[in-house]
Amino acid sequence: MTEGSTRAADAERGVEPLPVAEARALVERVTENVGEVVVGKADVVEDALVALLARGHLLLEDVPGVGKTVLARSLAGSIDGTFSRLQFTPDLLPSDVTGTNVFDEAAGGFDFHPGPVFGNVVLGDEINRAPPKTQSALLEAMAEGQVTVDGETHALPDPFFVVATQNAVERDRVYDLPAAEVDRFTKKCTLGYPDVEEEVEVLGRVVGHHPVADVEPVTDVAALRRARETTARVETAEPVRRYVARLVAETRERAALGVSPRGGVALLRCAQARAVLDGRDYVVPDDVKREARSVLAHRVRADAGGDLGGEDATRVVSRALDAVDPEAP
């Protein structure tokens, strides 16, 4: 399992975990910081941080102009790390993502020029506009934490966190992510339109000077790595693991394509992150339940002919949540 291997690699590196309270404080600082730019989306910011702590990646799907990019940029800006942005278009090539080997005349050899994927936070805008080959270049990087160009392997920075956006309108000339690849996104969230009060606030903030440019980092990459280690060490008791397993199994009962074991692992990790956000070093079923919709829905195909995710898939997950007893022995 690829996600497992990165985790093992971290453990070997011997990162000292932050105390849970400090990890929580870190998350709160980032949330607050992002909140100064993005109005009224605290829960999505939390979702993003959960994905980050769970060593996952986030897929944002929404109509254009609701702040997906601003969210990703302010998140990146809050962390003292590198940020890069990839605008996916139908003519984008894999090497445009990963980088290329360029012949260096002075040295008489090929020199690797890293692509935009080399960043702590990578924003992949409108990922479904690029052809599958280009998409898969990014997805492989996400899965393995490294890219291979011309037979040479280059490690990606740690933390490496991809926020991809998907346009829910303009359904022509798009390449929908295949089931196997959408599975690699830990969570899929939607932002939604702000309500009137929030919109007034938004309008007040952005007229003149856009605040995203002023985002100051509130934490550094090292602290983030330690917070991720804290998350990985959160206790998951047998009843919780059983709950996750039964939830996942239940979606398989209820849908044409249910949640894969990878989905179950992602759910448990997100639950760990959620526990950290709540200041606990153990997972309770509420954590699992809270994460289940955003972690599972995009991995479910409700009926044989339909799309992944969508309204019916959310309903399948909701039904599974209603049917499985979180307190069962």
Next chain:
Amino acid sequence: MTRRVPVLGRVTPARLAALACVAVLSASSLAVLYHVVDVVGDLTLFWAVFLGSLALAALAQAVRPRYALAVGVVLLGAGLSAYVATAPESYARSLSVARVADDAVTLLTGYSVLRMVNVLVWALAMIPAPAFLTWYFALRDRYAPAVGVAGLALGFFVLTGDSTGTATLVGALAAAGAVGLGTLDSHGATRRQLETVGLVLALVAVAPVAVSVAPGGSGATFSGVDTAPTTSLTSAEERIGLGGALDLSPAVQFVVRADRPGYWRVGTYDRYTGNGWVRTGDGGSLARPEGASERVTQRVTAKRPLSAMPAVAEPVAVDDVDYRVTSGGTPVPENALTANESYRVVSERLRGGQRALYAAGTDYPDGIERRYLQVPDTTGDEVDALAANVTANASTPYGTARAIERWLERTKTYSLDAPAANDHLVRTFLLDTGTGYCVHYASAMVVMLRAEGVPARFVTGYTPGERTGLGTWTVRGVDSHAWVEVYAPDTGWVRFDPTPTGARIDAEQAALEDATGGDGGADDTNEAATTSTSTSTTPTTTTPTETTTTTSTTANATSSATGTRMDGASGPTLPDPRTLLLWVAVALGVGAVARRLGLLERGYRALWVRWLPEGDPEAVVAGAHERMLYVLARRHRPRETGETVREYLDAVDAPTPARRLASLHERARYRGDVGSDDAADARRALRELRGGNARP
């Protein structure tokens, strides 16, 4: 054809219950036959025939119902043929279709099968067919025909009057249960549906109590006594039940004018059934005793309606009324005598009284031996041993009879308030209570004599009564009595009376004295009542004072009760199995109702919530948490399946102790982190939650 045939091995709760019901029904219909075989024969015979039939039913599982039915009919036919073949010659000779139909009608109109002379063969012949068919169908899961066959058998015995109210009710319940449960079983019923059947059965069992308009309803069913609670010796019934308190009415029954007094005999009985006496056969003739006798002429005037014809033994001629003669040689009026109706009867009394037995040998005629040596199988060896012990020094029938008579007078306590009837009157009297009145004494003596091989019979009638004038004897209800007649070859029946005379007279007198206070109009001649009560012919000599005092007090107690007809069912005896079965059905039904209404659950929970057992902290916290959820569920609503505890607590707006307990439990369950302090805290929180109705 692939019909599932042998299904002996299938085990489901519903099927087991249905088969159990069939077993109960089968048992209640065969109980009569069991009783009959017990009374007149050897119980091993019953078991052999019954188990043989069962084995045949199991073997026949492979056979189609049509053939099984044929086998059943053949078994029945063969049984009846065997009965006819072994019937007395006179019966076989007069055998005709009309006779058979007549007998059948007689049987079905309440002629107890126990009165059949050759009842042993008949009973054994009747066992196989119903047993075989019932179990053949039951094992094939065809409950309706099984219940039909067994129900037919039970119905037959209800009509003959042999199946008692309780046994019939239990049988009917079992029939309903078998059909209901069997049907449910074939449709794969849920436990709830099975409970419904239990509920209905309980209703059926209880309904007769609540609605006592049904004849023979409540009282007969639940008192544990099937026979009438009081014994009446004053009519010439063909069978009498025994036990319970004896009702001694002080009213004058009849007046006899005779040149000398005697024991006025009413009826003789030959078959002892364990709980009563039966006179087998019908129709006999008046005959004088074979030994030397003297003539006694009596004129009997009934003073109230009388269905018997008291006369000194042995009556040989009766004038002035229409009568018939029972198989016991006693006359019975065709129509009950009305008050002041009188008849004349001539008797030949055996000369020499008991001395007639002195010289008698033991060369009994076959007919006498067959009829007067019967003792039920289940009376038991202890009674035999007791009889042998008592009569160890006796070498002649006379010696035996005297020994038993004296022993009974000496060792038993006379009381009109005898323990309730049960299935083994004599055994209970001899081995257990040791308390009884004339019926017990006489029955015991007959049984012991028969155990010793001396033919004897049980006789009812009246003691001579009160002499109210020259050659005039006034006989009251209190004078009714039971005694014993022992057969002497070439002589006749010799009377013995094992009841202690003094005690009996005390009891009678007490009843009389009591009556003069309350209901004196009934007796017209009580001036001499206390002085001249006859004690004429009883040969008793030994009446220890101890016995007398005991009995006089008990007699007093009884006499006050005679006016109100007190039931005698007060002994510390267990109710009989049929009644127990009924109670079990009722209890199951009540249980089903309680379960339906959630009473059991609630009662249990009420205790459960308050009692949290000690244990390791984890278990305590988990237990407290579980109880908390129960308390909240009762107060608000139960937690839904998909709801986490936190969500639930938020939804019902739970108070602080609940939340504290929930987080303790969360830590214990999901972190494995719990100490004894936490356990104590959990207990405290639960207590607060239980106690505090106040919302946060």
